[in-house]
Amino acid sequence: MRFGFNKAALLIGAAAIMMPAAAAAQEVQTVQGEINSAPRTFNASVPANSVMVIDVLSTSDLDPVVAVTNAATGEMIAENDDGGEGFNSRVRIPGGERGVNIVIEVNSFDAAFAMEGEQFGGTFDLVMTTSEFSAPGPITYGSTVMGTVPSGESVEYTFAARAGDMIEVAMLSEGELDPYLELRDPSGEAIMYDDDGGEGLNSLLRYTFGEAGTYTVAAMGFAASAGEYTLRVRERREAPDPQLPLQVIGFNDTATGELGVPWEENAMLPGTIDYMLSEDAKRAIRRGNGHITIRMNAVEGAEYDPAFGGGAIDPFIEVGFETPLGWASVLSDDDGSGTLDSLLPIDLSVLDDHPGMLDMLRIRVQGFGGSSGAYTLTITEGLAERFTFDVEGDAAAEALDW
Template sequence: MANRAPTFALVTLGGVIVGFVIGWQLPAAMTADAAPTESAAADAPALPTLSLGERLRGEITSDSELNGKDGSRFERFSLPLEEGTLIEIELDGPLKGTLTLYDDHAQMLATSSDPAYYDASSASALRRRIDESGDYTLVVSGHDLHSYGPFTLTSREMELIESDTLAMPMQADGWLQGGADHYTFTIEESGLYQVEMRSSDVDAFLVLDGPNGYRREDDDSAGNLDARIADFLEPGEYRLTARTAYGEGNGLYTLELAPHAFADANALRNSGELRLDEPLQGWLSGDALVYQLELETRSAVTLEMLSDDFDSVLELQGNHVFASDDDGGEGLNARLYYPLEPGSYTVTARRHGTGGSGLFELRASAVEIDEMPGNDRLEVNHPISASLLPGGRSVYEFQIDRAGEYHLEMRSNDFDAYLELEGEGVFLSDDDGAGDLNARISTHLEPGAYRATARSYGGGDGGAYTLSLSSA
């Protein structure tokens, strides 16, 4: 035991020595990610005061307080704030820096930059709703040990929605912090209406409850991480909840309530006959909508469903045919092509998934499929209009009686045409020789039997096309 006592005393003494050295090196320094301590506050001179609505200039220099963690420098300011105020503080100037706000209990409330990822554009502004009146501390710190320079602070109080009762129409800003915001509004006349929640700070989420058990939710229908509920609303009082998608995060958002751009509900058709070359508009808010299509002749039919409000899905059924499409059109629009026999068909319009509703346009067009010459024969100067099933190919035979220059051409507005020609020692192919994704083979042909193959480039598409053989 006598041998161990000096060792214990030495360790204790070493700890005292080390603590003394550290205290001597950084007597009054603090880190930007740690609030000022009571002892530091007692020893330090009074902080300069930043008043809300004021512009204040400063500078980070080698004389500024030192962050012992990473070597960066920082300046502190006192900021008196009132309960319920939503503040915005902006940092301008050459300094590459970050803003951090502490309450009067030395607790960090907000920072303008993620410590793991610095983004100069987002690090220049800090927003926070104040829960309790008091004197707060604002810290302006350099991003790293090389960050020095002058800066300007600009502070302001942001105007927010002052009431939980909204009007129709209106646009106003709100702030989410630790929960959801709840509002009410009244619909006087039945019609099409739209509610949007947009934010660059949070993933927006809307919930709308109304008369007769009405309830709608939406996350991302407005694009990016913004929310939109567009629907036909009956008269009555509605309850709107604005929150984040996963209940996390704080930030500014904008609410906009307005009649839908297409507000004439009487002009909508949500059932009935779908006529060729007569587009109709409908409103989808839940269940799929069903239309009837009548064909008198064998035709290659193209169906399209277009919407800016949701992801469209089309289904076609009848006469032993069932086909569907999700994104065959541009963007999230649906497009179906199918050669059909005369008869009655059902066209179903719906949305992909469970979210989203709104306006859509439904179109139907058809090209009659001509009777092919016997054995699918192609004649010189007698064009053929036909259709190609997705993934299929059509083969035509033709006879050349007189040697000369000939043009074999395939045109389509539905797919990228591709031609192959073989016979009498010739084998040629073409993709876009006729321009605009149309195919053309121009060559000298001797008398004899030939075969032309018509298909889509890549082999996966289908649609209507015209095939012609002409002499030069």
């Protein structure tokens, strides 16, 4: 993406203002250790106004786990299994305003499953990296900030939310960095995270706040990756109304909805919606009007932003049955209209004498290839002509061109 000089200057200036101050030189301590069927413990101190990143790096077949407690109170501060690269473990411990003395316990993942007398363990390096704490910079709706994430570190931003606010944050990178986003509540507890919810390896996080407060967005690299990034917060939008996973549709009805990415965790938009036929539609089919055409169209003019998705849905229809054993797909269509919209003619007259099958019939809508956005769904009587792709002919034509 290229910007004109003025826009680029504005973005760079905004990044300089909103980016947390650079950390001071890091202090790194490495201790070699070994687990021999029992955990190992180490004492350490995290200075005031600093952050310690603790890595447990296996130098054997060990799958390490780490737990950190407050040395004075015994309270658990953090624990982790595979937060580093591969099976290695990583935690991040803030020193706060007064500093904190900690106890680091390193154990084997196998310890939880070992039988009495069974041996487990291996060698490891305990790496403690301490750097100056940088206060998070504020972000708000419409913010764009750019920066660099060091390996094993995170860059944090605060967001002042009201109850009911929705935030959409995208973390983008074109280099070696694999973006990873984490959202923390006012107490610092992680409440949502995302790795590859955006395009490619980019991250996309959506969340509706139940309570007002100052939340933290932490930008980091997955598996200790590092590099340059752009963090974008979408302009304010109202949270979408809830959509029922099963809805009813009749002949000549138009249903509308908006679909999200099927694999997005804690998604506010469903990845699929099922429709069942109305009683009037089923009666019409039983009277002999079983020829129907199902159309699913993308909503024209819907807003599209590749960082946040939406508005570019490639409609995909499946027709099947909801059985006691689960979903059974029978027919599907992607581009039957000759465009990206779906068109599926189907003869349901074969179900005239099987009323129970009509009751179980479902029309499932979703975005092809993980696309998302708004759509309309209609069912009309009659069999419309369906566009078919001549795959063999296209291949032959391409061969002749060569």
